[in-house]
Amino acid sequence: MLEDKSQNLTPIAKLGEFGLIKHLTQHFQIIQDSTKISVGDDAAVINPGNKKVVISTDMLAEGVHFNLGYVPLKHLGYKAVVVNLSDIAAMNAVPTQILVSVAVSNRFPVEALEEIYSGIALACDRYKVDLIGGDTTSSNAGLVLSITAIGLADEDKTTKRNGAKPNDLLVVTGDLGGAYMGLQILEREHSVYLANPNMQPEMEGYDYILERQLKPEARTDIRKKLEELDILPSSMIDVSDGLASEILHLSDQSGVGFHLYEEKVPMDSVTISTADELNLNPAMAALNGGEDYELLFTISSSDFDKIKNHPDFTIIGHATEESQGNFLVARGSNQLIPLTAQGWDAFLNKE
Numbered sequence: 001m002l003e004d005k006s007q008n009l010t011p012i013a014k015l016g017e018f019g020l021i022k023h024l025t026q027h028f029q030i031i032q033d034s035t036k037i038s039v040g041d042d043a044a045v046i047n048p049g050n051k052k053v054v055i056s057t058d059m060l061a062e063g064v065h066f067n068l069g070y071v072p073l074k075h076l077g078y079k080a081v082v083v084n085l086s087d088i089a090a091m092n093a094v095p096t097q098i099l100v101s102v103a104v105s106n107r108f109p110v111e112a113l114e115e116i117y118s119g120i121a122l123a124c125d126r127y128k129v130d131l132i133g134g135d136t137t138s139s140n141a142g143l144v145l146s147i148t149a150i151g152l153a154d155e156d157k158t159t160k161r162n163g164a165k166p167n168d169l170l171v172v173t174g175d176l177g178g179a180y181m182g183l184q185i186l187e188r189e190h191s192v193y194l195a196n197p198n199m200q201p202e203m204e205g206y207d208y209i210l211e212r213q214l215k216p217e218a219r220t221d222i223r224k225k226l227e228e229l230d231i232l233p234s235s236m237i238d239v240s241d242g243l244a245s246e247i248l249h250l251s252d253q254s255g256v257g258f259h260l261y262e263e264k265v266p267m268d269s270v271t272i273s274t275a276d277e278l279n280l281n282p283a284m285a286a287l288n289g290g291e292d293y294e295l296l297f298t299i300s301s302s303d304f305d306k307i308k309n310h311p312d313f314t315i316i317g318h319a320t321e322e323s324q325g326n327f328l329v330a331r332g333s334n335q336l337i338p339l340t341a342q343g344w345d346a347f348l349n350k351e
Ligand code: ADP
Pocket: 021, 025, 038, 039, 040, 041, 042, 043, 044, 100, 101, 102, 131, 132, 133, 134, 135, 136
């Protein structure tokens, strides 16, 4: 963390804007064939060939989207890239380039930006994307990081939010709720630390959910797996805001309803045990927690056999006629509970 190396910190002013950009970007390699001109010119140039270009951008603001009290800068850089690549993956595209813009106050030394860029570099390497540009400016308060991701998709293979049909199966990758439970542990330990800085944080046994929160991964592997199964989802979205909210987006844009089966929602055992420990409903963490960055999609029911025993995929529900609305089918009772992005608390209180 910053405090540990406060002896030799370099003020940004010492390098100046251009020196800083060069310092931060000089070690990035270009690996994508589609990248023609990268950092250093007035604009980058990419050649998409015969592919479609898919573009998405996401901004992260200190105090709104992250708390530097417990988020290491390197993780912040990594996660900022990943959340953008997740949006590209949700369109069934291959991420290829990113642009990174930073607004930073003079409270941050050069070394802090180096940490952020080391996380960005790690993500670029892991996901094989090129850093091709960005912008750098000073800010009066705090740190803002804005990343734009570019991807390439095959003609007619992009997966939008609006293609789900009644009777389609609703499928999710991986497991849900872990990132939210990880955040609960980080916030708990951070407030313990603020109350008494000599207390040792109790993080043992929580590795999985802490990693889900601090170092999430984008499911860029799914495009290929679906292609190998000869499945093209009828609609797709990434799970950034919580399962309930994403289902409602698919519902709204596709003009269908959904039945979601609570007992089918995949959750890791650490997510469940931590929820129990904190007296939270683990299903609530999956439905309203967010930041899991899994992919949620619909497929034709005729594709059921192709996907039913696949370790990456869980069928969690199905689409209905729009007039039927959106419901959670409760575990055990089969009671139908209206699915809302908020208002889940009402159900919680009945437990
Ligand atoms: P301009 O004044 O034309 O906007 P800049 O001096 O801002 O140019 O940027 C010079 C080059 O450095 C451009 O290629 C730009 O995309 C790149 N760049 C600027 N800031 C960043 C950054 N934070 N990360 C990566 N590349 C950057």
